[in-house]
Amino acid sequence: MPETITLEVQRYRPEDEAEPVFERFDVPFRADWMVLDALNYIKDNLDGTLSYRWACRMGVCGSCGMMVNGQPLLTCATYLERLLPGPIRVEPLKGFPVIRDLVGDITDFLEKLSRVKPWIVREEEKPLAEGEYLQTPEQLADYEQYSMCINCMLCYAACPIYELEPDFIGPAAIAIAQRYNLDSRDEGVQERLDVLSQHDGIWACTFVGECSVVCPKNVDPAGAIQRYKVAATADWFKSVLTPWANR
Amino acid sequence: MRRSREPFLWALFSGGGMASALLLPAIAFLLWIAVPLGWVEGGSYETLFALVRHPLVRLVLFALISLFLFHWAHRLRYTLYDGLQLYHLNQLIAVVTYGIASFMTVVAAYILWVFA
Numbered sequence: 001m002p003e004t005i006t007l008e009v010q011r012y013r014p015e016d017e018a019e020p021v022f023e024r025f026d027v028p029f030r031a032d033w034m035v036l037d038a039l040n041y042i043k044d045n046l047d048g049t050l051s052y053r054w055a056c057r058m059g060v061c062g063s064c065g066m067m068v069n070g071q072p073l074l075t076c077a078t079y080l081e082r083l084l085p086g087p088i089r090v091e092p093l094k095g096f097p098v099i100r101d102l103v104g105d106i107t108d109f110l111e112k113l114s115r116v117k118p119w120i121v122r123e124e125e126k127p128l129a130e131g132e133y134l135q136t137p138e139q140l141a142d143y144e145q146y147s148m149c150i151n152c153m154l155c156y157a158a159c160p161i162y163e164l165e166p167d168f169i170g171p172a173a174i175a176i177a178q179r180y181n182l183d184s185r186d187e188g189v190q191e192r193l194d195v196l197s198q199h200d201g202i203w204a205c206t207f208v209g210e211c212s213v214v215c216p217k218n219v220d221p222a223g224a225i226q227r228y229k230v231a232a233t234a235d236w237f238k239s240v241l242t243p244w245a246n247r
Numbered sequence: 248m249r250r251s252r253e254p255f256l257w258a259l260f261s262g263g264g265m266a267s268a269l270l271l272p273a274i275a276f277l278l279w280i281a282v283p284l285g286w287v288e289g290g291s292y293e294t295l296f297a298l299v300r301h302p303l304v305r306l307v308l309f310a311l312i313s314l315f316l317f318h319w320a321h322r323l324r325y326t327l328y329d330g331l332q333l334y335h336l337n338q339l340i341a342v343v344t345y346g347i348a349s350f351m352t353v354v355a356a357y358i359l360w361v362f363a
């Protein structure tokens with residue numbers, strides 16, 4: 001086991017430098033440390049100005065995703081040991097404009113996410129007195145996998161289409177749309193389909209599948225997108241073959 | 248109302264992908280290996296020709312060939328579009344790839360109609 005390991009961390013301080021640069025830090029190597037622990041060590045002991053996002057350090061908050069040696073990873077779930085002997089290159093998540101050091105601007109993702117109405121849509125709420133909406137374990141199982149998404153955006157960083165076509169609504173937004181579509185309490189399927197059946201919705205996807213490879217929560221956004229394509233195609237054929245039934 | 252052609256093209260693409268993944272290997276194995284090597288009975292030219300004459304077989308062959316072609320066209324289109332990043336040629340690429348698939352579909356229909 002080495003004593004220390006070197007991190008090459010991307011820095012960008014817009015008041016000082018026009019382009020991002022890399023700075024090297026030697027941190028103690030510990031077998032039970034994650035990349036995030038090493039970043040925290042830098043911030044606490046070497047350079048308190050280092051900026052990055054993190055919160056829960058247990059793979060739930062979805063905020064510490066970064067490019068580690070070129071791969072989109074949750075830094076709280078990536079052992080330093082996996083990356084021996086180093087140096088380890090840490091960069092902000094690909095595909096998001098850098099604001100400072102390792103912090104990207106995620107406005108684009110948040111705007112796209114809100115477009116798919118990521119909440120339970122009801123035409124009419126039943127009165128409180130009638131009690132809660134009940135669901136069987138089978139109905140829960142229908143969407144549970146997609147509800148695991150933690151909005152970490154690793155799938156956006158991995159998606160070559162998002163890089164090439166920034167208007168693409170992206171893997172997680174589609175998986176999350178499915179999470180609500182498949183929920184027995186939801187009635188927003190058609191509204192979401194209207195958003196997602198556009199070109200920059202599901203049709204921009206050419207099924208590269210990298211999103212599902214990098215997803216730390218096994219959400220399988222690529223699978224969600226393909227299922228959506230089947231549903232949208234069925235809807236299209238229905239509207240073409242039975243024009244009188246159109247809304 | 249949605250009037251995008253994408254669901255239609257994708258249906259041809261995915262149908263063609265499914266057909267070529269599941270059926271093409273079986274057809275290729277039968278016609279190019281098993282029959283020529285005499286592993287199966289009834290693989291003579293006359294029997295196969297009689298089989299192709301059957302309207303239903305012709306219809307199935309036509310559908311398969313056309314689906315294969317549109318699968319190829321769609322894949323080539325996006326390979327050129329995203330892979331080579333020829334965004335400005337989007338229209339041209341679509342016209343050429345689907346055009347070839349459509350043309351070859353007509354050719355297949357003609358051959359199946361005339362010769363079988």
Ligand code: SF4
Nearest residue numbers: 149150152153155215
């Ligand atoms: S689908 Fe997976 S990779 Fe994408 S944001 Fe959700 S948890 Fe992260």
